[in-house]
Amino acid sequence: MDLREQIDKEKLPVHVAVIMDGNGRWARQQGKSRVAGHQHGVTAVREVTEAAAETGIRFLTLFAFSTENWQRPQEEVNALMTLLVNTLESEIETLMKNNIVLRAIGNLEVLPEEVRENLLKTMGKTSANTGMNLVLALSYSARWEIAHAAGQIAHDVKEEKLDPGKINEKLFSDYLQTRDIPDPDLLIRTSGEYRISNFLLWQIAYTELYFTPKLWPDIRKEDFFQAILDYQHRERRFGRVSE
Numbered sequence: 001m002d003l004r005e006q007i008d009k010e011k012l013p014v015h016v017a018v019i020m021d022g023n024g025r026w027a028r029q030q031g032k033s034r035v036a037g038h039q040h041g042v043t044a045v046r047e048v049t050e051a052a053a054e055t056g057i058r059f060l061t062l063f064a065f066s067t068e069n070w071q072r073p074q075e076e077v078n079a080l081m082t083l084l085v086n087t088l089e090s091e092i093e094t095l096m097k098n099n100i101v102l103r104a105i106g107n108l109e110v111l112p113e114e115v116r117e118n119l120l121k122t123m124g125k126t127s128a129n130t131g132m133n134l135v136l137a138l139s140y141s142a143r144w145e146i147a148h149a150a151g152q153i154a155h156d157v158k159e160e161k162l163d164p165g166k167i168n169e170k171l172f173s174d175y176l177q178t179r180d181i182p183d184p185d186l187l188i189r190t191s192g193e194y195r196i197s198n199f200l201l202w203q204i205a206y207t208e209l210y211f212t213p214k215l216w217p218d219i220r221k222e223d224f225f226q227a228i229l230d231y232q233h234r235e236r237r238f239g240r241v242s243e
Ligand code: FPP
Pocket: 020, 021, 022, 023, 024, 025, 026, 038, 039, 041, 042, 045, 062, 063, 064, 065, 069, 083, 084, 087, 088, 136, 191, 216
């Protein structure tokens, strides 16, 4: 039976987060440039986005560019930024067809003007859609996000808008960029690396982790369905005991 048909629609993860890794290694294996690896990664982005939307996932967060990625060779950074602008332009139809709302988290202020403008424009065009939320993490790192939240909390305390006695987990979450996004139920990482790499550290406290050895450019819809099925066979206890 088709993997897709085995998925239990009553036990879907609400939020799936993905660390898309292995573009560089894929390119090396193919004797291509790293940039070609990222370009082929766009096919996997489209496949996973469509697979998630078709399955009925409410939130899909993709780690597209980390704060640390700025330290890659300038040429690769430029190519990734161009790819982002081009992909946003070329994929708008896919987003509309699948009723997807595009959103972004990360330090968007440091993105090149053209990328930011394109992103804001595309987010605007999709804002009235009612289907899945596709959240792009761009110039994102979890420690940056947490430190930024702490700074804003300190600011509000200083301005006497916030009573320090009221600071608890819920309030802290409300200062994060994911304030209106539920914590991920499932985190997928490709390319056989077993790391979190500064992604959504606060939010993944009870997230199920799924690792696949496949490199990101090779990922297709079936791989996404496989991850969902694996998730559905797990027992989530959130620190409690089984019933
Ligand atoms: C990790 O592979 C991947 C990235 C740093 C970039 C991800 C970007 C894309 C898939 C393309 C564009 C995305 C969107 C949302 C349009 P790596 O370079 O770290 O691979 P390696 O570990 O094998 O070197």
